[in-house]
Amino acid sequence: MPTLTKGRWKNKQKVLVFTSRGITYKGRHLVNDLRNLMPHTKTDVKMDRKSDLLMVNEICEIKSCNKCIFLVGKKKRDVYMWISNVPHGPSALFHVEYLNMMEELKFTGNCLKASRPILSFDSKFDDSPHMKLLKELFIQVFGTPNFHPKSQPFVDHVFTFSLMDGKIWFRNYQIVEENGELVEIGPRYTMTLSRILSGSFGGPILYINPDYQSPNLVRHLEKKSSTKYVDNKAAKIDKKMRRSDKTFAADETDQVFDTNLTAE
Template sequence: MTMVKLKKKLKRSLKEAEVPQKPVVELPPPTRNSDEPLQKKRKWINKQRVLIFASRGISFTDRHLMKNIQTMLPHSRPGNKMERKDTLTAVNEICEMKNCNKCILFEGRLRRDLYMWFANVNDGPSLKCLVESVFTMGELKLTGNSLKGSRPLLSFDEKFRQEPHYRLIQELLTQIFGTPKDLPKSQPFIDHVISFSILDNRIWFRNYQILSEDGALVEIGPRFCLNPIKIFDGGFGGKTIWENPKYVSPAKFRQQLKRMTSQKYEMKAEQKEQKKQEKQSLVIEPPNENDITELLTGDMMKKAKKLTHKTIDLKKQSETETAAQEQAVEKKKIKAAFSAMKKLKKKEAEKVKTAAKSVQNGGGLSVKTKEGKKINKHKLKRLKENLERKKKLKEKKKKAKKKMVRKDVKE
């Protein structure tokens, strides 16, 4: 009996061992205050750090742009200025000393041109770009704003998927500008969007704030444009994977502008010569003397004049034509004035005739006017005498005034 009981107990224990145990689930507390912060995961798996620094000879606008990018990326680290003596291969050693995987280097030349390097220090690749149309956050004064240390959304244009070199650039930019999850310096918020778009073989950088869930955006800044030049296999060196065939260096572009300005004088001289040739083409050429058929046809006098005057200057011809027109106008004016004088003389003669007739008819005591009124001759004489007296008085007064003025001058 004892053996049978032992066997039954063993079977029961085996069955209990085979049955899997249910996992214990920890439920959240039934109540929680809204002021309590969420517990962060202390595990930081994606440990990427970006070193952002510049070489000597950089301008103030480029320096402000570098500081704006440093504030945008919470996983970045600043660095000292690189000396001009150092080569680009020394940047890899600087990144290793700072424990950084990625790097953004600002290289300035002649305080005019700015070159930006994006590189993966350990294995590569590295991208060299020319920075154009830079506008910093201080210059723009835009209304957008975002929390410091917040995580961004990266949006890329569809053209990044069409060509292989753009795909490589997209991956490199995502690793540099994308803040890693659970970073100690970052915040668990996504309140701004960084967009990269391609237009005119250039990459345009923009930064926007997310206002609402509907998709309303406001620009924060900064703004700049990247003109890619080369992609290298390693970090700051190696074999060239891709090269931009449409790239023109800023020095060559300035040389072309200078040539265009220097060619202005030559262009003006050519235009003057063209005008002279056009004027010469307008000169009437004489007919051939050997062709008798051309001479016999048409007006003989005109063709004789053309033969005598082989070359005709258009300027002189225009001047003579204008002078002839002016003379004709003056002749017309003289003729009109002469005809008017004749008409006046005829009217005066008619008046004299009418006065003589009236004297014969009325006995010489009265004269008729144009209106038909009769005036006595004695009255007319008196009126004429009064007018003459008034004229003489006026002349005396004028002479007296002149004498007074002369006396004042002498004194």
């Protein structure tokens, strides 16, 4: 744990939170929400997506940060999150879904800015080695370091990490009463683990999620299994079956009051 020595904070733990170019507006708002909730963060300008990921380590070194949350936007619809321990690793890549910001759903909860959070983890994080690694990584990144100069000596909200349906569900709650009553603050989102690397944004692969499917593959499968073409063909056949080919004879009295007939 960090300690205070001669009035100066030693073993500084800072997190760099920034995005790549092409990120969605929800990704930009997520960065702002994380910075408001985590007083030990710094930010930087957007990085070009074509740049090498290893450049993030150099940016963290320039900013004097030893942790990093890097959001990557692809195809103007998908958001990926890198969480890394700089510069030696490990690092994990997640696909972020169901993202709702603090101001989007008008959450009724509220907390003191720069206050310290309680980190709550699902018991399933202790069932496998790779989940234990992610738990420790989340503790070091999302937990406010002790005696941080920008943090407040109050604990009034909880970060919860739950495992369900193969996704990690993030929620932020305000502690309203001493009996443990909670009110959601936001933001809320889910993270689907893609892979874990031994290094920071590189190195050998420690774990690959066998159940992970990229958003492009999911959209391709949905389009392939779509019944739109079959439904259109069935509608044309039904219309053809309801259409009758029988013609009816004309009534002789239809032209009684027709005055446009030419006189003979």
